[in-house]
Amino acid sequence: MRSIANGDRRAFGQLYKLFADKVYNVALGYTQNEQDAEEVAQDVFVKVFRNAAQFKGEAKVSTWIYRITVNVTLNLIKKRKRYSFLSFGKPNKEEIDFEHPGILLERKEDAKALFKAIRTLPQQQQTAFILSYVEGLPRQQVADIMGTSLKAVEALLQRGKRNLRKSLGDLYYKRRK
Amino acid sequence: MDQDKEKWIDDKINSLEGMRSAKAPEHLFAKVEQEVFQPEAKIVAFSQWRAAAAVALLFLAFNFWAIGQQLQSPDSTAGQSTASPEATPTLVSDFKLYDL
Numbered sequence: 001m002r003s004i005a006n007g008d009r010r011a012f013g014q015l016y017k018l019f020a021d022k023v024y025n026v027a028l029g030y031t032q033n034e035q036d037a038e039e040v041a042q043d044v045f046v047k048v049f050r051n052a053a054q055f056k057g058e059a060k061v062s063t064w065i066y067r068i069t070v071n072v073t074l075n076l077i078k079k080r081k082r083y084s085f086l087s088f089g090k091p092n093k094e095e096i097d098f099e100h101p102g103i104l105l106e107r108k109e110d111a112k113a114l115f116k117a118i119r120t121l122p123q124q125q126q127t128a129f130i131l132s133y134v135e136g137l138p139r140q141q142v143a144d145i146m147g148t149s150l151k152a153v154e155a156l157l158q159r160g161k162r163n164l165r166k167s168l169g170d171l172y173y174k175r176r177k
Numbered sequence: 178m179d180q181d182k183e184k185w186i187d188d189k190i191n192s193l194e195g196m197r198s199a200k201a202p203e204h205l206f207a208k209v210e211q212e213v214f215q216p217e218a219k220i221v222a223f224s225q226w227r228a229a230a231a232v233a234l235l236f237l238a239f240n241f242w243a244i245g246q247q248l249q250s251p252d253s254t255a256g257q258s259t260a261s262p263e264a265t266p267t268l269v270s271d272f273k274l275y276d277l
Contacts, residue, residue, distance in 0.1 A: 009214065016206055024201035034202075041201055045209040102197035110192035117189070133193050161190070168186045 001061060005053035012049055019062070020045075022135065023069045025102070029134035030073045030126070032098035032115055036080070043072050059144060066137075066145045070127055100134075117167035125160035128153050 003011035020041065027040035047068050055064055103111040118126060124146070131142040132153075143153045 009210075012213070013206070016209065020201040020205065021198050024205075025198040028199045037199075038202055038205060041205060042209050042212065046212050049213045100196065101199050103192065104195050107192040107194075107196075110189045111196075114189045114192050134196070135198070164190065165186050168189050169182060172182050172185050 001052050001055045001057070004049060005055075015048070015061075016045060019065050022062070023065065026066065026069050026130060026135050027073050028100065029118075029130040030077065032119070036076060040069065040073050040076055043076075044069050047072065060141075063141060063144045066131070066135075066141075067147075070131075070145065074123065113168060113171055114164070117164045117171065120167045121160055121163055125156050125163065128156040129160045129164075132157060 004015060023044050024037055024041045027044075028034065028037035031037050031040065044065065048065060055061070059067075097112045098115045099108055100111060100115065118129060121129060127146060128142055131137050131145060132139065137145075139153050139157075140150055143150045146153065
């Protein structure tokens with residue numbers, strides 16, 4: 001990180017190689033839109049480069065980068081919501097089926113419904129769920145990224161799953177009509 | 178019926194099993210590099226612009242005021258140009274250079 005703070009291009013390239021897919025994957029899980037995820041990832045790495053000198057090493061580099069990713073993504077989503085009233089005539093994001101490129105082929109249809117339900121979760125539950133199940137991070141790291149305790153993350157995940165089941169239940173009945 | 182529903186929901190919840198991470202697009206690094214290593218354009222703060230505009234306005238106002246004062250004063254050069262030659266007899270007599 002010190003080399004990056006000093007403007008070392010090679011060190012930055014190595015860091016990018018290590019984290020590009022992780023950052024993009026988390027951003028994609030949230031935004032469910034490839035262009036938005038790309039915008040987030042670009043913004044995250046620019047922030048990482050410009051703030052490298054402020055990294056004190058109190059947390060793991062990965063935790064720090066994931067935290068930036070979550071913040072940048074949430075800001076983008078907020079911005080999009082603020083200006084969504086201007087997109088007259090365009091289809092609402094909730095109406096678009098998202099297909100994550102990493103899902104196994106035979107599960108793609110099921111995952112579409114799940115991602116639709118993820119969008120209905122409250123923000124904290126959404127973050128815990130995406131970091132744990134879409135990115136596959138250990139619970140303790142999720143807690144570190146969210147700045148909370150392991151127990152709190154487990155509770156968020158439990159509530160999140162309950163809410164997902166409820167949303168999916170509603171979807172099940174809608175689908176049968 | 179309920180069993181069907183529960184199975185349907187379970188299938189959705191378990192659909193992330195075995196998933197791989199999405200890959201960042203190839204061109205992304207070039208975009209990041211361009212933004213990071215390009216020299217930043219110097220941005221002048223709005224307060225600086227305001228201060229500069231205020232100084233310029235003051236300067237202009239002072240100029241207008243000075244021109245106005247000059248035009249109003251009775252001995253201004255602008256006034257002289259319209260005055261009759263009789264109004265300045267001494268000056269005209271001073272110009273008799275070849276009167277030997």
